[in-house]
Amino acid sequence: MVAHARAQAAAQGIHWAEFHVGKMEALPLPDLSVDRVISNCAVNLSQDKARVFAEAFRVLRQGGHLVLADVLRHGSRPQGFSKEGWAACRDGAEAWDVYQSLLERAGFIEISVYPLEPPGALGGFYPAVVRAVKP
Numbered sequence: 001m002v003a004h005a006r007a008q009a010a011a012q013g014i015h016w017a018e019f020h021v022g023k024m025e026a027l028p029l030p031d032l033s034v035d036r037v038i039s040n041c042a043v044n045l046s047q048d049k050a051r052v053f054a055e056a057f058r059v060l061r062q063g064g065h066l067v068l069a070d071v072l073r074h075g076s077r078p079q080g081f082s083k084e085g086w087a088a089c090r091d092g093a094e095a096w097d098v099y100q101s102l103l104e105r106a107g108f109i110e111i112s113v114y115p116l117e118p119p120g121a122l123g124g125f126y127p128a129v130v131r132a133v134k135p
Contacts, residue, residue, distance in 0.1 A: 053106035066133070089125075
């Protein structure tokens with residue numbers, strides 16, 4: 001996917017974008033090095049979301065933006081998980097209040113959520129876009 005992204009960027013004349021392979025809990029980037037951190041439905045797959053948000057905060061410059069598409073849960077998360085539930089983005093999904101609290105603890109401000117479906121509409125889950133700013 002990274003090779004494809006690089007090839008597409010080159011074909012479009014986009015020379016300012018970089019693509020890296022790494023883990024979201026340990027980003028292969030220096031402190032204060034990026035303006036935007038984006039993710040498309042991956043944070044809910046991490047078992048250490050607090051670390052994911054701390055890493056995003058670390059690499060963002062002051063005034064940088066975090067923009068995530070993710071799956072949120074309507075209600076609390078039950079104990080334990082199944083491989084099938086985790087792979088289906090259900091078992092790792094958090095309720096909005098938990099997600100927001102993790103972002104606040106990492107240091108983010110101006111945190112907002114934009115549900116793409118009514119909360120709980122899809123069997124207790126809903127896709128959403130989450131935005132936050134590093135002060």
